[in-house]
Amino acid sequence: MIFSFTATPDFDFMTYFARHIQAAVQNGLLVIPDHLGQGSIRKLAFGEDFKITIHRYVLKEDLIIKRKSSGQGNDLITIFFYSNEQPLEIAYNDDLQVPFSQRDESAIQVTSNDLSSTIRFPAHQTIHYVVVAIKPPQLRELLAVSEPNSVLQTIIGNGNSFLFFESMVAETKLLLKNLATVDMTDPLSHFYMQIRVQELLYLVFHKLALRESAPHQPINSADAERLLYIRNQILNDLSVPPVIRELAQVAAMSETKLKQLFKQTFGTTIYTYYQQARMEEAAFLLKQGKHSVGQVGYELGFSNLSHFSRLFEKHYGLNPKRYSYT
Structure with a gap:
């Protein structure tokens, strides 16, 4: 199933997707029809400029969502949280070939709405992702940062094109899981959800605020x-x-x-990213218990196992052998 839309300021995903699959929206809830799968999409608005959509379903066929730029510039910030353990494919054209993530399929994407993108969600897998849409002035008011770094300045400024990726910490994963299980019949559920969504934003922007300040390079x-x-x-x-x-x-x-x-x-940096991925892969292989420390080190290109052990301990606080037994 392919769903394409143009990211105009007045576009409402829930309304148009419901029409696409010929389903009804009741009280901000869209239940997936049985012939397509099972699950739901829920939308909550905390004012005109601050909304969240929670997707949780299993579909009988792949879902490909294509977002096309309106060409009108950026007036909306989208924060995309994907917390699945299944492969996610993200592209910025129509050519989906490789998964975004390798071992850890969770990801956070912060982007302006003037970038086109294509995302494929696999069939027969539990899909859980959350999208927060917020306008720059509203986010500026929420963050209330007196001296934002260059990353935050870019995001809360006007008319900037940007794309930032962050890894997802355990606290964020747990919060996302809890959001999907809130009892919306509770009279204070809307208030509770707004608090939790703001907490979610805090976790993301706290990490972005720690990034090194540097002049922003335009991106398309x-x-x-x-x-x-x-x-x-x-x-x-x-x-x-x-x-x-x-x-x-x-x-x-x-x-x-x-x-x-x-x-x-x-x-x-590219090299630091590579080294971090290397250590994460080493940790994954060691936890499986099917490989010795030497095998893992050599598989990841280390000819000197002492060097491998030092790097691993620096990253995880334990040497590889001790880590494999934790």
Whole structure:
């Protein structure tokens, strides 16, 4: 199933998606028809400029959502929380080929609404994601930051094009899970949800506020697509360190532009991102209990196991052998 829409200021996802699947919306709740699957979509508004949509369902076929830029510039911030344990495919064109995440399928995406995107959700899997839509003035008022760093300045400013990814901490995952189970018949449920959604935003923007301040580089859909491709190139073989010159050629960018946009989008340098992914993969393999420390180290390209152990302990606070028994 493919659902396409243009991200105009007055677009309401729930209304148009309900028409697309020929279903009714009652009291902000859309129940998925039996012939398509099971589950629901719920929308809550905390004023005209601050809304949340909670998706939780299992579908009988893949769902592809295509968001097209209206070409009218940015007047809305979208924060997308995906907390599944299933592969998620995100692209900024129509070419969905590789999953966004490898071992940890959770992700947070903060974006202006002037970027086009395509997301595929797999069939026969529990889909759980949350979208918060908020206008810059409302977010500015909520955050009430007297001296925002360059990232927050870009997000709460007017007319900026941006894309930021953050990893999802355990606290965020738990909060998202709890949001989906709130009893909406409780007379104070709306009030409770607003508090929890603000807490969700705090967790995201607290991390973004800790990022290094640097001049913001404008980004478009083509740039975003290339960055995700480069990211997946890095993750495809963690035994080989990334070579910036080669990645820049693949991305059709200068080395300077690639390094700047990658760090801006993912919050860290290409090499640091690679090392973090390497350690996360090592932790995953060690927890499986099917590989020795030596096998894991060599599989991830370490010829010196002492070096591997030092890096791992720096990242997790335990050496690989002790970690595998925790």
